[in-house]
Amino acid sequence: xxxxxxxxxxxxxxxxxxxxxxxxxxxxxxxxxxxxxxxxxxxxxxxxxxxxxxxxxxxxxxxxxxxxxxxxxxxxxxxxxxxxxxxxxxxxxxxxxxxxxxxxxxxxxxxxxxxxxxxxxxxxxxxxxxxxxxxxxxxxxxxxxxxxxxxxxxxxxxxxxxxxxxxxxxxxxxxxxxxxxxxxxxxx
Amino acid sequence: xxxxxxxxxxxxxxxxxxxxxxxxxxxxxxxxxxxxxxxxxxxxxxxxxxxxxxxxxxxxxxxxxxxxxxxxxxxxxxxxxxxxxxxxxxxxxxxxxxxxxxxxxxxxxxxxxxxxxxxxxxxxxxxxxxxxxxxxxxxxxxxxxxxxxxxxxxxxxxxxxxxxxxxxxxxxxxxxxxxxxxxxxxxx
Numbered sequence: 075x076x077x078x079x080x081x082x083x084x085x086x087x088x089x090x091x092x093x094x095x096x097x098x099x100x101x102x103x104x105x106x107x108x109x110x111x112x113x114x115x116x117x118x119x120x121x122x123x124x125x126x127x128x129x130x131x132x133x134x135x136x137x138x139x140x141x142x143x144x145x146x147x148x149x150x151x152x153x154x155x156x157x158x159x160x161x162x163x164x165x166x167x168x169x170x171x172x173x174x175x176x177x178x179x180x181x182x183x184x185x186x187x188x189x190x191x192x193x194x195x196x197x198x199x200x201x202x203x204x205x206x207x208x209x210x211x212x213x214x215x216x217x218x219x220x221x222x223x224x225x226x227x228x229x230x231x232x233x234x235x236x237x238x239x240x241x242x243x244x245x246x247x248x249x250x251x252x253x254x255x256x257x258x259x260x261x262x
Numbered sequence: 263x264x265x266x267x268x269x270x271x272x273x274x275x276x277x278x279x280x281x282x283x284x285x286x287x288x289x290x291x292x293x294x295x296x297x298x299x300x301x302x303x304x305x306x307x308x309x310x311x312x313x314x315x316x317x318x319x320x321x322x323x324x325x326x327x328x329x330x331x332x333x334x335x336x337x338x339x340x341x342x343x344x345x346x347x348x349x350x351x352x353x354x355x356x357x358x359x360x361x362x363x364x365x366x367x368x369x370x371x372x373x374x375x376x377x378x379x380x381x382x383x384x385x386x387x388x389x390x391x392x393x394x395x396x397x398x399x400x401x402x403x404x405x406x407x408x409x410x411x412x413x414x415x416x417x418x419x420x421x422x423x424x425x426x427x428x429x430x431x432x433x434x435x436x437x438x439x440x441x442x443x444x445x446x447x448x449x450x
Contacts, residue, residue: 186377
């Protein structure tokens with residue numbers, strides 16, 4: 075198995091981060107990987123918002139958690155009530171991928187960009203964790219207001235489609251969770 | 263830049279394939295890469311349907327093209343009327359990723375799996391091309407019937423979320439299309 079496939083298999087969702095910052099040279103490579111994902115008709119309808127400010131991350135995390143706890147959606151309340159619930163797991167680096175909602179396939183484009191970035195990060199020994207809560211929060215009016223008030227302003231007509239935290243694992247590299255085996259049909 | 267990031271940057275949408283088959287050992291590695299993508303709450307709600315039968319691919323392609331030409335949607339008619347329009351570009355291998363539509367994030371999960379498979383393929387010198395037309399076709403009643411009549415039966419409650427052709431490029435490895443540079447904001 076070559077190094078690329080080894081990196082793909084090595085990528086795990088990391089939920090405990092050290093405070094060590096991701097260096098600029100590594101961030102540049104991660105972003106370059108994202109920008110080279112395919113997009114429908116090469117539209118590249120995306121914008122990458124990188125948050126390295128720990129105070130800003132903490133505030134966003136807090137607002138998101140509070141909104142979930144006060145939500146009328148029981149599932150969100152349950153998630154946010156769990157002991158130790160943390161939207162970004164204190165990852166020192168957040169990357170948000172937004173895209174023009176009128177593009178041909180903005181969710182697909184943004185997801186493929188984030189997938190590339192998570193694999194690139196893994197190849198550099200950097201963990202990541204997809205953060206669906208940040209997307210769900212931004213999908214609400216309250217969330218959109220909160221992002222804007224914190225100064226996280228997406229380009230006009232953009233929706234947030236992908237969000238993840240990145241950083242060095244503090245608790246070792248996670249084990250591979252069990253994978254389903256019976257999920258392939260081959261038609262010859 | 264390490265080999266993984268080089269593979270990510272090397273991945274291009276290939277639209278001309280040789281008839282050379284993708285070997286089983288390489289297909290296995292590609293599928294393994296897909297199965298190791300992250301999924302919401304590790305649900306792995308997916309199924310991978312692999313089509314290696316050229317006659318089956320040809321029939322699916324034909325039905326999809328005919329449906330587009332007869333569509334009431336002008337954009338689809340225009341696409342399918344273009345000279346040389348070919349849904350799968352005669353790729354010798356098709357992979358469809360479907361997922362349970364009641365899962366937490368089936369489109370995200372399926373897209374990340376396909377992204378992993380496209381990068382893994384690139385690392386093996388195998389080209390790929392995301393095939394949005396196959397997804398759009400399956401989203402219609404006519405398309406669902408056509409897939410089923412061809413024997414391409416997805417698991418119950420599944421939608422088709424990702425589709426791509428894979429194979430060896432016949433016309434050399436494509437050049438990188440121009441990439442937008444002004445798409446990053448860093449908040450320190």
